[in-house]
Amino acid sequence: MTTNSTQNILLWTIMLILFVPQNGKAQQIKVPKDTTIVTNHTTNIKGKTIPYKATVGFQPVWDQNRKQIASLSYTYYKRTDIKNDQNRPLLISFNGGPGSGSVWMHIAYTGPRILKIDEEGFPIQPYGVKSNPNSILDVADIVFINPVNTGYSRMIMDAEGKMPEKEVFFGVNADIKYLASWVNTFVTRYNRWRSPKYLIGESYGTTRVSGLAFELQNNHWMYLNGVILVSPTQIGFKFDGPVEVANRLPYFAAAAWYHKMLPSELQSKDLLEVLPEVEQYAVNKLLPAIVKSGYLDASIEEEVITKMAYYSGLSKKTIKQHNLEVPKSYFWKDLLRNRDGFTIGRLDSRYKGMDIKEAGEMPDYNSELTAWLHAFTPAINYYYTQELNFKTDLKYNMFGPVRPWDRTENNAGESLRKAMAMNANLHTMIQSGYYDGATTYFNAKYVMWQLNTNRKLTDRLSFKGYRSGHMMYLRNEDLIKANDDIRDFIIKSSTTISKGSKY
Numbered sequence: 001m002t003t004n005s006t007q008n009i010l011l012w013t014i015m016l017i018l019f020v021p022q023n024g025k026a027q028q029i030k031v032p033k034d035t036t037i038v039t040n041h042t043t044n045i046k047g048k049t050i051p052y053k054a055t056v057g058f059q060p061v062w063d064q065n066r067k068q069i070a071s072l073s074y075t076y077y078k079r080t081d082i083k084n085d086q087n088r089p090l091l092i093s094f095n096g097g098p099g100s101g102s103v104w105m106h107i108a109y110t111g112p113r114i115l116k117i118d119e120e121g122f123p124i125q126p127y128g129v130k131s132n133p134n135s136i137l138d139v140a141d142i143v144f145i146n147p148v149n150t151g152y153s154r155m156i157m158d159a160e161g162k163m164p165e166k167e168v169f170f171g172v173n174a175d176i177k178y179l180a181s182w183v184n185t186f187v188t189r190y191n192r193w194r195s196p197k198y199l200i201g202e203s204y205g206t207t208r209v210s211g212l213a214f215e216l217q218n219n220h221w222m223y224l225n226g227v228i229l230v231s232p233t234q235i236g237f238k239f240d241g242p243v244e245v246a247n248r249l250p251y252f253a254a255a256a257w258y259h260k261m262l263p264s265e266l267q268s269k270d271l272l273e274v275l276p277e278v279e280q281y282a283v284n285k286l287l288p289a290i291v292k293s294g295y296l297d298a299s300i301e302e303e304v305i306t307k308m309a310y311y312s313g314l315s316k317k318t319i320k321q322h323n324l325e326v327p328k329s330y331f332w333k334d335l336l337r338n339r340d341g342f343t344i345g346r347l348d349s350r351y352k353g354m355d356i357k358e359a360g361e362m363p364d365y366n367s368e369l370t371a372w373l374h375a376f377t378p379a380i381n382y383y384y385t386q387e388l389n390f391k392t393d394l395k396y397n398m399f400g401p402v403r404p405w406d407r408t409e410n411n412a413g414e415s416l417r418k419a420m421a422m423n424a425n426l427h428t429m430i431q432s433g434y435y436d437g438a439t440t441y442f443n444a445k446y447v448m449w450q451l452n453t454n455r456k457l458t459d460r461l462s463f464k465g466y467r468s469g470h471m472m473y474l475r476n477e478d479l480i481k482a483n484d485d486i487r488d489f490i491i492k493s494s495t496t497i498s499k500g501s502k503y
Contacts, residue, residue: 008486030393033058041053043172045132051081052078052112054075056075056384057075058071058073060145060156070154071160072146072147072148072182074144075111075388076141079137086194089197090140090142093145094200094205094208096202096204099397100204100398100399107376107383108376110135110483111135111142114135115128115379117375121471121474127379129383134479134484136483139491145178148400150400172410181220184222196490197225199226200227200230203232207233207410213419225408225490225493225497227426228428229425229428231433231436236414242290243446246286250440251436254275254435255313275434278311281311282442290488293323303321307317308326314326314331327361328346332345341349343364344437347436347471348368348437348468348469349368349437350469352367353366380396393418413450425493425497426460427460427493428462429489430447430463433467435468435469435473438470445466448461
């Protein structure tokens with residue numbers, strides 16, 4: 001054997017010792033199962049210095065046999081200069097997806113640190129986070145929760161190396177059930193049973209918190225003071241067919257107004273002067289016309305097409321070709337097609353995108369989401385490791401694998417209505433951006449109407465609109481306003497409990 005051959009064999013032997021897993025098992029990234037890391041901070045909110053501690057934690061999910069089947073990551077902010085916290089509100093925060101982490105509202109809305117973006121919400125470099133002078137931490141403690149497979153949360157395999165069944169987690173009702181138990185444990189561990197408690201959810205998170213309000217109340221005997229629905233989904237209420245089609249028009253008008261695509265007599269008005277007019281037309285004129293479909297009188301159809309074009313910025317030809325039913329995806333592609341060829345965003349139609357071809361029926365990509373991920377992804381990864389002292393090789397799942405998601409038997413909206421009927425102290429506030437094309441502001445109003453079919457919840461339901469999109473808080477002016485709306489909502493609804501829960 002030559003010297004070179006001997007050296008090669010020795011080299012390969014060393015490499016095998018160093019790199020081949022021992023005992024035939026690959027090394028796995030460890031998921032923290034029941035741990036906390038606490039850091040102390042101060043921030044300035046509304047001109048006042050607020051001391052607080054941040055807890056990055058992992059809390060188990062157990063099955064019916066009391067075996068851990070998942071570990072949920074959370075970040076809990078507690079103000080530390082409050083000596084008696086029995087009346088201190090707790091805000092429990094979820095995002096949506098349903099596979100989205102809690103990152104969005106955590107570092108852009110209510111938390112004490114927010115990502116660095118410009119005044120309108122567009123990404124800037126260097127990426128990172130800064131103080132949030134509008135955080136609601138001055139009036140409430142906050143916990144941001146990541147459901148299974150979002151953020152750092154993961155399923156846990158059993159002793160035989162088998163993962164739990166996905167059906168335990170990934171569905172409307174499964175999600176509500178296990179998260180209610182998890183919240184119960186959290187509230188017990190941190191001694192928050194006496195606190196006024198609030199749920200806030202964004203997008204699919206509104207389905208989640210609507211169902212949780214009833215599940216916590218009915219099966220855990222945890223009564224809430226408030227639910228905040230940020231850019232709500234249908235939360236189980238049915239509005240498809242002509243209603244869904246007619247409800248698109250106010251959003252079309254808002255987006256067209258923003259991009260200056262409306263006729264001059266409308267464009268010269270303020271947005272909030274235009275929208276009530278369009279809303280009335282959509283409900284009183286457009287909806288009946290769509291219901292009649294091909295049996296609509298030809299002269300009335302021409303009037304409707306003309307009015308839709310007037311309010312939407314689309315051409316009469318486009319509206320006629322679609323039989324009055326222009327899809328939102330086509331609107332995003334077509335609104336600016338003949339002006340500058342750009343598309344507009346789905347979740348926030350203020351954003352413009354650039355497709356390969358100007359022809360087509362829908363945009364190639366979501367321009368707003370691409371812009372957001374620019375800023376959010378580096379910011380959350382930096383924030384956990386450098387400021388909250390949490391180190392891990394786990395990937396933070398901005399969007400985690402939760403498919404297939406069982407959407408059957410979605411009665412979340414009805415559950416919220418029941419919870420409000422049974423709990424006279426439970427209030428609900430809806431927050432929506434006028435330029436949100438995914439969960440439109442007018443659909444959000446429709447949801448509020450369905451919650452109040454008996455007209456007896458009017459004083460406990462409120463709607464707040466903003467001149468931005470799905471994540472209205474990315475625009476600095478709306479960040480201030482939306483946080484103030486939450487602050488007022490919490491203060492007003494938490495002080496009424498002293499009068500007792502009664503009608």
